[in-house]
Amino acid sequence: MTRPWPSTVAEAEAVQEQLRPLVDLADSGPEHVRLVAGLDVGYAVKGDEVTGAVVVLDADTLRVVDRAVVRERVRFPYVPGLFAFRELPPLLAALDRLPVTPDLLICDGYGLAHPRRFGLACHLGVLTGLPTVGVAKTAFVGSHDAPGRERGAWSPIRIDGDVVGRALRTREGVKPVYVSQGHRVGLDTACAHVLRLTPAYRLPEPIRQADRLSHS
Template sequence: MDGADRSGEGLAVEERIEQRIGAWPADAGEARALQERLAPLVRQEALDTGAVSLVAGLDVAYAPGDDRLVAAAVVLAAPEWEAVDSATVVSRPRFPYVPGLFAFREAPALLEAVAQLRTAPDALVCDGFGLAHPRRFGLACHVGLALDRPVLGVGKTPFVGRADAPAPERSSWTPLLDGGEVVGRCLRTRSGVKPVYVSVGHRVDLPSATALTLRLTPHYRLPEPVRQADRLCRKRLAAA
């Protein structure tokens, strides 16, 4: 009754992250070492995507002038994917932008936004990558381990690896290969439109991540949750 086991309530987000995924890195070297240490903890498992009814989308917008950023988390409900909950957080980057260390920049604010949600999503979608990362531990993996929930990453441009162009029809895909390893899929979410790159974050496997991404793209190239989160953080940034 003294709050010793209140699951991190009242703690700073960075402290909660430390509880879940380790000490906060002081520099890029430590950050890379942390990723290498955590990468083996990512679990790939089948997800019953048909049973998924609440999906959260995560995204961040940056202020042009100062160093403010706004992180947004939006929860959408199947089957129409209308927004049922959302939260935004105004923060500052705690890490410089370094390709491959992207998560140290955005994850703290994103996790804080997720913590403010009143609805627990069945799965989350990040604007970025998971295993399709130099050390197999991108943003979606950071978020997945921190929350211990199913998370997948959907990127707009390739980062690591290469893939042949998938056929022009929606739902066609090709493996994203890096060093002879399948790290994700290049997936056509809309016929005749530039494909996206799907990868595993945590507690989901590639087939499930692909199926869920297709279910989340009934109208546009990017998953509906990510689009909504993008809209919200931009709007919040303009208002602030």
């Protein structure tokens, strides 16, 4: 289900242009979110192998209810802007091994805030049909002012005047995270979920759990 995969930058960019129209940015978000999944990819031991990890949490209690890990050979080099072609294969494989279907996916990376407005979160959303949100740890594209120092403060990330995401402070005095829409979830809803899923650390609990799993 991940068969024909681009092997060149030109092919990969063409795929993004082709799939971009399929992204749903109008839907404000799922009515009920009971199961939230965090996804991340780890690069360890052998440099040509990647580990895709997915951890499903109960959205209310934040307890882990399911998880899946897949180790496989890397399919695409790291190229800023084409990140998804490197991380999507192991993530889709891990999702396939889950016995449940999450109501929302939290991706480690960008969604709309992308050179061609089609980052990992958008791509994963289109391929799975599931609601997705992108949460990145460092700035990539666009510009933004520093959000207030308190938890919950945010400032818009803009590219040529268009708002493509938000720099959101999840902990007082700590560097903000960068939230952008993936698929079928509005920006307000996305940020609300991210804050609700981040009770103690800088990163949302689903992402932290997936990060841990991708390293074991």
